Amino acid sequence: MTEAPTPLDEAIADVEIQMSVLFSKARLVWKEAAQQVHPDLQPAAYKLLSTIVRLGSANAHVLADMFEMDKSVVSRQVRMLEELGLVETRADERDGRVRVLVATPVAEERIREVRERNQQRLHAVLLDHPEAELRGFAQLLRRIAEA
Numbered sequence: 001m002t003e004a005p006t007p008l009d010e011a012i013a014d015v016e017i018q019m020s021v022l023f024s025k026a027r028l029v030w031k032e033a034a035q036q037v038h039p040d041l042q043p044a045a046y047k048l049l050s051t052i053v054r055l056g057s058a059n060a061h062v063l064a065d066m067f068e069m070d071k072s073v074v075s076r077q078v079r080m081l082e083e084l085g086l087v088e089t090r091a092d093e094r095d096g097r098v099r100v101l102v103a104t105p106v107a108e109e110r111i112r113e114v115r116e117r118n119q120q121r122l123h124a125v126l127l128d129h130p131e132a133e134l135r136g137f138a139q140l141l142r143r144i145a146e147a
Contacts, residue, residue: 019144027043029118030043030046030047031043033046033050033114033118034046036110036113036114036117037049037086037107037110037111037114038084038086038110040080040084041080041081041084041086042077042080044069044073044077045077045080045081047067048063048067048074048077048078048081049081049086049087049103049107049111050111050114050115051063051066051067052087052101052102052103052107053103053107053108053111053112056102057090057092057100057101057102058100058101059092059098059099059100059101060074060075060078060099060101063101078101081101081107085104085106085107086103086104086106086107086110087101087102087103087104087107088101088102088104089101089102090102
């Protein structure tokens with residue numbers, strides 16, 4: 001005989017459900033963001049591009065490891081980003097044998113605009129919550145991400 005779920009079990013199950021909903025929404029936001037940067041941009045390429053912008057530059061192998069993507073997938077996405085004029089490949093300043101990806105000024109501007117819109121949306125949703133609650137929520141998200 002299986003024991004009835006406790007209120008804590010039910011609360012954890014609700015968190016799991018809401019995280020699934022959140023991840024679905026995140027995929028939709030990435031799709032919309034990709035379209036806002038360029039109509040032909042795929043969500044996977046958007047994630048790579050936004051990371052390149054955030055880091056300043058990145059190596060394709062590092063991106064593949066970071067996102068646990070096959071290197072051939074990253075290579076195709078990078079080729080698309082180059083064809084769309086959103087990234088350039090350059091020699092690494094520290095080691096000229098290594099190639100790094102750098103966002104073009106157009107890509108940096110478009111990513112900045114998308115991030116500002118997304119941050120404004122999130123800010124509007126969270127604005128009415130107390131700071132302590134938000135810090136606790138951020139800490140909980142951090143712990144979930146590290147699990």
